[in-house]
Amino acid sequence: xPLGRRMxxxxxxxxxxxxxxxxxxxxxxxxxxxxxxxxxxxxxxDSTDTGARAEAVAFDQALTAVLQAAExxxxxxxxxxxxxxxxxxxxxxxAAEIALRRSxxxxxxxxxxxxxxxxxxxxEAHRLSYRDVPAAAV
Numbered sequence: 227x228p229l230g231r232r233m234x235x236x237x238x239x240x241x242x243x244x245x246x247x248x249x250x251x252x253x254x255x256x257x258x259x260x261x262x263x264x265x266x267x268x269x270x271x272d273s274t275d276t277g278a279r280a281e282a283v284a285f286d287q288a289l290t291a292v293l294q295a296a297e298x299x300x301x302x303x304x305x306x307x308x309x310x311x312x313x314x315x316x317x318x319x320x321a322a323e324i325a326l327r328r329s330x331x332x333x334x335x336x337x338x339x340x341x342x343x344x345x346x347x348x349x350e351a352h353r354l355s356y357r358d359v360p361a362a363a364v
């Protein structure tokens with residue numbers, strides 16, 4: 227008789243999928259760093275913003291990918307209570323939301339929460355500051 231906490235197969239599958247995604251965090255972060263370097267090089271080489279549009283899109287996609295991996299790592303660190311299976315009732319989903327909010331204060335989860343916040347801020351700053359089309363001369 228196992229003494230561990232029981233979880234449904236759906237929750238176990240979600241947790242395992244997040245573990246796999248969380249393991250790719252370092253590679254995705256390195257990819258985002260490379261994409262940012264390529265964007266900065268393209269911005270430095272071109273006098274207009276239109277030449278760096280492809281690099282800006284690639285950097286945004288790389289930031290989104292690393293953000294997804296960091297969020298998955300945060301959920302894995304929080305534990306199986308933060309998962310609600312597909313089709314779960316409202317009470318179960320709400321309990322999972324509350325468990326996630328509570329777990330964000332734990333010392334094991336807090337670094338991932340800070341990293342998710344940092345990555346979201348970087349992605350939004352990039353989206354707000356980069357113009358892909360030059361301003362029209364008035």
